[in-house]
Amino acid sequence: MAQQQLTLPVTGMTCASCSIRVEKALRKTPGVESAEVNLATEQATVTFDPQQVQPQQLVAAVEQSGYGVISEQLELPITGMTCASCSTRVEKALRKSPGVLEASVNLVTERATVTIAPGVADRASLTAAVEAAGYGVIAPAADEGEATEGEDAETLARRSELADKRRKLVVAVVLGLPIFVLAMARDFGLIAPWLTGQAAEMMRQMPGASMAEMMKHIPARDDLLNWLFLALATPVQFYAGRDFYVHAWKALKARTANMDTLIALGTSAAYFYSLWLLIAGLPGHVYFETAAVIIALVLVGKFMEARAKSQTSAAIKALMGLQARTARVLRGGVETDIPLAQVRVGDIVLVRPGEKVPVDGVLTQGGSAVDESMLTGESMPVQKQVGDSVIGATLNRTGSFQFRATRVGKDTALAQIVRLVQEAQGSKAPVQRLVDQVSAVFVPIVIVIAVVTFLVWWLVTGDAVQAMIFAVAVLVIACPCALGLATPTAIMVGTGTGAQHGILIKNAEALERAGKIATVVFDKTGTITQGQPAVTDIVTDGDAGELLRLAGSVERGSEHPLGEAVVRAAHERGLNLAQPEGFAAIAGHGVQATVDGRAVLIGSPRLMREQGVPLGGYEAAVERLQGEAKTAVVVAAGGQALGVFGIADPVKPTSAEALAALKHQGVQVLMLTGDNRRTAEAIGRQVGLAPEQVIAEVLPEMKAAEVKRVQGEGRVVAMVGDGINDAPALAQADVGIAMGTGTDVAMETADVTLLRGDLRAVPQAIQLSRRTMRTIRWNLFWAFIYNVIGIPLAAGVFYPLLGWQLSPIYAAAAMAFSSVFVVSNSLRLRGLRLEGPQQVKPLEGRPVRARTA
Numbered sequence: 001m002a003q004q005q006l007t008l009p010v011t012g013m014t015c016a017s018c019s020i021r022v023e024k025a026l027r028k029t030p031g032v033e034s035a036e037v038n039l040a041t042e043q044a045t046v047t048f049d050p051q052q053v054q055p056q057q058l059v060a061a062v063e064q065s066g067y068g069v070i071s072e073q074l075e076l077p078i079t080g081m082t083c084a085s086c087s088t089r090v091e092k093a094l095r096k097s098p099g100v101l102e103a104s105v106n107l108v109t110e111r112a113t114v115t116i117a118p119g120v121a122d123r124a125s126l127t128a129a130v131e132a133a134g135y136g137v138i139a140p141a142a143d144e145g146e147a148t149e150g151e152d153a154e155t156l157a158r159r160s161e162l163a164d165k166r167r168k169l170v171v172a173v174v175l176g177l178p179i180f181v182l183a184m185a186r187d188f189g190l191i192a193p194w195l196t197g198q199a200a201e202m203m204r205q206m207p208g209a210s211m212a213e214m215m216k217h218i219p220a221r222d223d224l225l226n227w228l229f230l231a232l233a234t235p236v237q238f239y240a241g242r243d244f245y246v247h248a249w250k251a252l253k254a255r256t257a258n259m260d261t262l263i264a265l266g267t268s269a270a271y272f273y274s275l276w277l278l279i280a281g282l283p284g285h286v287y288f289e290t291a292a293v294i295i296a297l298v299l300v301g302k303f304m305e306a307r308a309k310s311q312t313s314a315a316i317k318a319l320m321g322l323q324a325r326t327a328r329v330l331r332g333g334v335e336t337d338i339p340l341a342q343v344r345v346g347d348i349v350l351v352r353p354g355e356k357v358p359v360d361g362v363l364t365q366g367g368s369a370v371d372e373s374m375l376t377g378e379s380m381p382v383q384k385q386v387g388d389s390v391i392g393a394t395l396n397r398t399g400s401f402q403f404r405a406t407r408v409g410k411d412t413a414l415a416q417i418v419r420l421v422q423e424a425q426g427s428k429a430p431v432q433r434l435v436d437q438v439s440a441v442f443v444p445i446v447i448v449i450a451v452v453t454f455l456v457w458w459l460v461t462g463d464a465v466q467a468m469i470f471a472v473a474v475l476v477i478a479c480p481c482a483l484g485l486a487t488p489t490a491i492m493v494g495t496g497t498g499a500q501h502g503i504l505i506k507n508a509e510a511l512e513r514a515g516k517i518a519t520v521v522f523d524k525t526g527t528i529t530q531g532q533p534a535v536t537d538i539v540t541d542g543d544a545g546e547l548l549r550l551a552g553s554v555e556r557g558s559e560h561p562l563g564e565a566v567v568r569a570a571h572e573r574g575l576n577l578a579q580p581e582g583f584a585a586i587a588g589h590g591v592q593a594t595v596d597g598r599a600v601l602i603g604s605p606r607l608m609r610e611q612g613v614p615l616g617g618y619e620a621a622v623e624r625l626q627g628e629a630k631t632a633v634v635v636a637a638g639g640q641a642l643g644v645f646g647i648a649d650p651v652k653p654t655s656a657e658a659l660a661a662l663k664h665q666g667v668q669v670l671m672l673t674g675d676n677r678r679t680a681e682a683i684g685r686q687v688g689l690a691p692e693q694v695i696a697e698v699l700p701e702m703k704a705a706e707v708k709r710v711q712g713e714g715r716v717v718a719m720v721g722d723g724i725n726d727a728p729a730l731a732q733a734d735v736g737i738a739m740g741t742g743t744d745v746a747m748e749t750a751d752v753t754l755l756r757g758d759l760r761a762v763p764q765a766i767q768l769s770r771r772t773m774r775t776i777r778w779n780l781f782w783a784f785i786y787n788v789i790g791i792p793l794a795a796g797v798f799y800p801l802l803g804w805q806l807s808p809i810y811a812a813a814a815m816a817f818s819s820v821f822v823v824s825n826s827l828r829l830r831g832l833r834l835e836g837p838q839q840v841k842p843l844e845g846r847p848v849r850a851r852t853a
Contacts (some may be wrong), residue, residue, distance in 0.1 A: 007120045008044045011068040025065035055101040076112040079136035083259035084439035084484025093133035108488040134250025169299045172240035175232045176296035183289035229288035236292040237271050257443040266475035267291040294812040301816020322393040327358035347405045351396045359392040359408045366401030370394050420504050424495040427507035432487045446478040453795040473794035477811035481819040486779035489826035494772030502755035503765045510751035514735050514769035516716045523721035524673035529649040533561050535569035539621040540643030547643045549575045551635045554593045554600050557583040601636045608634050618644050629682030656687040658759035703729035764834040779822045786818045
């Protein structure tokens with residue numbers, strides 16, 4: 001293969017030694033012939049052998065030397081692709097284009113995702129590369145933004161394309177069906193006496209001969225029916241079947257072949273052979289009905305396939321449909337309804353009961369219960385107060401409120417979720433690599449098999465017509481489409497189903513790896529537990545409410561997490577707290593203050609002993625709470641202990657159920673924590689973990705090392721966490737799973753993001769991955785076994801044994817069915833019932849007015 005040249009925009013270079021280092025790093029890369037780095041332009045020009053090294057490896061070499069490469073990702077809607085050979089050819093054309101670092105084409109979404117070096121490649125050069133390969137690119141309207149309106153242009157183009165397919169399908173069926181019926185009637189002698197003279201006479205003279213044998217001796221010039229067949233078949237061949245010829249011609253110009261090549265060759269052989277017989281006045285059977293019915297059946301299959309493929313993106317459409325169309329904002333003190341695209345960061349937005357929240361923001365006035373189920377899967381509405389965040393596309397249930405817009409357009413949570421799902425659906429699973437390799441050579445091999453089939457049968461039987469029928473059947477039955485659709489359709493439906501359950505999967509590779517998970521390592525704080533201290537126990541001989549009111553009043557002035565937990569518990573009970581007097585903190589031990597004229601002391605048992613306050617009957621309660629890994633906080637007044645609070649970071653209600661579900665799936669569960677062994681094991685017991693499943697006293701920076709240690713045992717490991725200090729461990733794990741309630745850093749590092757804080761989504765994600773991969777394996781099995789059995793059957797390999805020949809018409813029907821079967825099998829994932837809580841589907845229930853937000 002010829003050498004290629006690539007120019008990379010490099011960042012981070014400050015002097016000549018930097019450019020020399022980048023040059024050396026590139027030259028050391030196997031397959032690089034030369035590398036020159038220009039410090040002034042900050043560009044590296046590399047000549048390399050694409051058979052030995054790929055552009056992304058050159059980027060990695062630059063990055064490993066301590067510098068960066070500027071890249072940009074573009075998405076191109078592609079037209080004209082019909083099979084896996086097409087998507088492979090578009091991918092190759094894009095990768096050969098100057099400035100392209102990576103290119104991936106999805107046959108199902110009909111989109112190309114291309115990573116380019118800005119300034120070297122752009123949309124125009126990529127479009128030219130695609131068009132040179134024989135395909136088209138849908139361009140956004142000149143006055144439209146590329147992100148939003150470009151998608152509208154694509155929708156219109158796709159709709160027009162589907163309408164064109166429908167028109168051609170109608171023509172093929174309306175004209176092809178009469179040809180088929182008349183041909184069958186003629187072959188069974190039902191209409192020959194009325195439409196043919198010599199045909200009826202021939203049947204009387206040859207009573208023992210087969211119908212096919214008799215038809216070979218019928219003079220075509222005397223068979224009026226054949227001229228009717230020609231009249232009906234011609235529009236089917238050249239109008240309904242026009243796309244097959246157009247795409248086959250483009251493929252030929254690109255020195256390749258695809259499914260359209262097979263259909264065009266097969267139907268043309270039948271049509272032009274029949275036309276030659278008819279015009280030349282030669283005796284023999286014509287096959288106009290074969291050509292017409294093949295085209296009709298293939299178009300039926302393609303139309304059903306297109307309809308089914310559109311359903312694979314139902315999850316994306318549902319998510320995008322959640323967005324409001326307008327928003328009500330305050331500008332100049334006046335309420336104004338404006339299109340959503342005109343909302344700006346900082347706008348004050350008004351939302352009334354029953355309306356949707358238009359964009360992301362922070363409440364500034366009012367409060368309400370907001371239904372976030374359509375995004376997070378949480379079925380219960382979430383109470384919102386001033387200072388709380390609201391998410392665009394969620395539903396306001398009860399009160400009215402105002403909020404300040406903080407994220408609009410492409411930056412909203414919904415837009416980012418849609419982007420993540422689209423990227424995942426457009427990515428390729430590792431298993432797809434084998435399919436791409438087979439697809440690249442599939443059609444040429446089939447053409448060779450068809451030619452060999454014709455020659456062998458012609459030489460063996462001396463019957464060119466019979467040999468042609470076998471060859472046409474081979475061309476028509478071969479189905480590269482099923483191969484191309486087997487993996488991406490399942491990936492699309494699987495990731496979409498996950499999104500509807502609040503499980504965002506970054507890419508197809510992560511989806512595939514998730515099905516192989518053998519061990520799940522959980523961070524404790526904020527993942528298994530709720531992440532903040534809470535009062536779990538109140539032990540007192542008196543009134544628990546009064547004890548909590550008294551302690552809460554003292555702690556109002558405290559900033560200690562334990563004190564805040566007491567105040568929170570008092571507020572949750574609706575207690576009226578008094579204003580403390582003489583508040584003082586006793587460093588490391590507790591606080592004291594006067595409330596309602598009573599001197600109150602709150603702190604550890606040690607503080608009480610130092611202050612001479614006897615615990616009396618509360619001694620046993622203190623020991624019990626400490627044994628349960630809870631912090632015992634004693635409340636005393638007037639030198640007497642009034643009660644004890646147990647404060648802990650409580651375990652989430654669903655954590656034990658989630659871990660039990662993982663064990664049921666055969667997955668090993670481990671818990672990482674920095675707590676001491678006694679506390680860690682106490683938490684472990686609450687969620688059903690044995691001591692050996694608890695890894696305690698692990699410093700934050702050592703979490704990744706622990707994950708690596710488990711991986712060293714030969715296990716596929718998933719790490720579940722939510723904090724910044726979990727990011728290295730998430731990156732180290734084979735599958736990093738971040739809680740959506742955690743930090744942006746953790747979610748950016750993770751392969752899977754759970755939008756809700758419910759750990760039951762972890763076994764759901766594994767279940768979804770396993771079912772998706774099982775569907776892919778069944779799809780690939782069908783696609784391969786169909787071709788492995790179908791092609792020899794069409795070639796007549798079993799004809800001497802069975803005495804039965806596969807008609808080209810039946811071959812076309814089988815080919816059409818194979819693609820529809822694969823897509824329909826993938827669509828079954830939409831009905832997958834994941835174990836655990838089910839999300840309220842976004843488009844079910846009563847309609848919501850979209851005039852707001």
